[in-house]
Amino acid sequence: MKKYQQLLCLFIILFSGVACVQEASQNNAEVKDEKPNIILIYADDLGPGILGYNGQTKIKTPNIDQLAKDGKVFTNAYGSNVCSPARASILTGLNNAHAPVHTPGGLQCQLAAGLIDQATFDKKIYRKQNEGHYYIGQMAQKAGYTTSYFGKLGFGYSDTAEMIDSYGFDYHCGLLDAVMCWSFYPPHYFENGERILLPNNPKVTKKSPTCLLVGEDSMTYAEDIWLEKALMYIDDKKEEPFFMIYATQLPHGPASIAPKDYVYKDQEGWTELEKVYASMIYKLDQSVGSLVQKLDELGLSENTLIVFASDNGHEIQSYATVNPHAIDPNLVYDYQTNTFNQPIVKPNTKPVFWDGHHSGEDIFNGTRGERGMKRHSYQGGIHLPYIAKWPNKIKASTKSDVVITDYDFMPTIADLINGEIKQTDGISYLPTLIDEGEQQKHDYIFFKNTTGVARDVLIKDGWKLVNEKDVKASDYTNNTSVYKWALYDLSNDPYEKKNVASEFSSKVIEMKKLVKKANYPIQLAQ
Numbered sequence: 001m002k003k004y005q006q007l008l009c010l011f012i013i014l015f016s017g018v019a020c021v022q023e024a025s026q027n028n029a030e031v032k033d034e035k036p037n038i039i040l041i042y043a044d045d046l047g048p049g050i051l052g053y054n055g056q057t058k059i060k061t062p063n064i065d066q067l068a069k070d071g072k073v074f075t076n077a078y079g080s081n082v083c084s085p086a087r088a089s090i091l092t093g094l095n096n097a098h099a100p101v102h103t104p105g106g107l108q109c110q111l112a113a114g115l116i117d118q119a120t121f122d123k124k125i126y127r128k129q130n131e132g133h134y135y136i137g138q139m140a141q142k143a144g145y146t147t148s149y150f151g152k153l154g155f156g157y158s159d160t161a162e163m164i165d166s167y168g169f170d171y172h173c174g175l176l177d178a179v180m181c182w183s184f185y186p187p188h189y190f191e192n193g194e195r196i197l198l199p200n201n202p203k204v205t206k207k208s209p210t211c212l213l214v215g216e217d218s219m220t221y222a223e224d225i226w227l228e229k230a231l232m233y234i235d236d237k238k239e240e241p242f243f244m245i246y247a248t249q250l251p252h253g254p255a256s257i258a259p260k261d262y263v264y265k266d267q268e269g270w271t272e273l274e275k276v277y278a279s280m281i282y283k284l285d286q287s288v289g290s291l292v293q294k295l296d297e298l299g300l301s302e303n304t305l306i307v308f309a310s311d312n313g314h315e316i317q318s319y320a321t322v323n324p325h326a327i328d329p330n331l332v333y334d335y336q337t338n339t340f341n342q343p344i345v346k347p348n349t350k351p352v353f354w355d356g357h358h359s360g361e362d363i364f365n366g367t368r369g370e371r372g373m374k375r376h377s378y379q380g381g382i383h384l385p386y387i388a389k390w391p392n393k394i395k396a397s398t399k400s401d402v403v404i405t406d407y408d409f410m411p412t413i414a415d416l417i418n419g420e421i422k423q424t425d426g427i428s429y430l431p432t433l434i435d436e437g438e439q440q441k442h443d444y445i446f447f448k449n450t451t452g453v454a455r456d457v458l459i460k461d462g463w464k465l466v467n468e469k470d471v472k473a474s475d476y477t478n479n480t481s482v483y484k485w486a487l488y489d490l491s492n493d494p495y496e497k498k499n500v501a502s503e504f505s506s507k508v509i510e511m512k513k514l515v516k517k518a519n520y521p522i523q524l525a526q
Ligand SMILES: [Ca+2]
Pocket: 044, 045, 082, 083, 252, 311, 312
């Protein structure tokens, strides 16, 4: 029993009698003895504002809204500002300065396109474990679970059965290369290290995959494979406790949908990209509904914890026709062909970088007005939708504003299933989930982000220190960037409109010291 729990018990003994303590302790033991099934549904680039329960009115998300109604919504969940570091934190329980992020994406596209040969590919990829790294799959296996991973891994190169096994997954089905995941019509996928060809899908001919806005009926849309395999897996494992990560590619861009799922096709007043994007959200919501329905059919719902989250914040570039980065607001970018609608003409005035504030380019308001988006560490880029449902254990229709991160998932699951944790930057949010015990709070949370106009970020007690681009001092024409530390008071300024670093310089100094602490290289446990 942890020290704070002992103190709490002592307090209860003194003021309420021993029986109450025994009851609480029995309840906690009961929760932990049950070995519930665990499913993480991990959406890709999904902003909180896209979902109905957060006020979205244009796109319908009934199944995800039902999860929120049946479970607990976390309103202060944070993740990395891009995909692979977020997955690394989910898989290791470490912040993204400490978690391993292996070979960058793209090599499998180059191999498939014939731009590199197998020998070059083998030389460039990373196919061995860093000593000391310990993964959530291994932890769940040791605790008696059968483990699986579906969809986008985007982490390491698990293209052999040995690699999958070394991450602790008994079963894997999906794509490994983050760049290959840009396509919903990939030329292949992997199942337990074996490459399965999809001959009706487009060939890859360049460094990035062929991304069709709307495919053809004869082709295979990747989400359909992950969902079918996941439903089969649940059928197969219904008698034993299973741990499953369902890492859908949806709704990561470029926007792409199958003809059968193009449900917003006839929507008036929307661009084609917006119609396709909205249909991808429909598809994601349908997948969530199918997984929940399968659990219901098999009588497993009562004993299954479902966590629904996104990896990073909202992404506008999948469907917004006006590029928020653009100097000229009339400049329209086509993400299918990677070209602008007109030549870029240098304006007379000195152009500056985008400052992260939006100007109506997003008709769905996926960040709910928050500054930034994916790749930028303003709130819009790192604030996640996050829901947990577990009937009779998690109170329905409840909310929590406790600050949680992607690197809290592993210690929370370990706490729940009595799993072994060797090292973590996270905390267990189990007490908040089941409304029992004292919730440990983060002293601070930290993300080492290397992209965009706002990068490394540390949040503590409502203050946010972020290394942001000085858009006036930086030169767009020469692509020279100047970064400085900015301070925002999130409690009073949630849209990050006013940098108060100069007014609170001692706070900046204090938080910069914490950045150094959070960013130090760690000695991994052996
Ligand atoms: Ca992502």
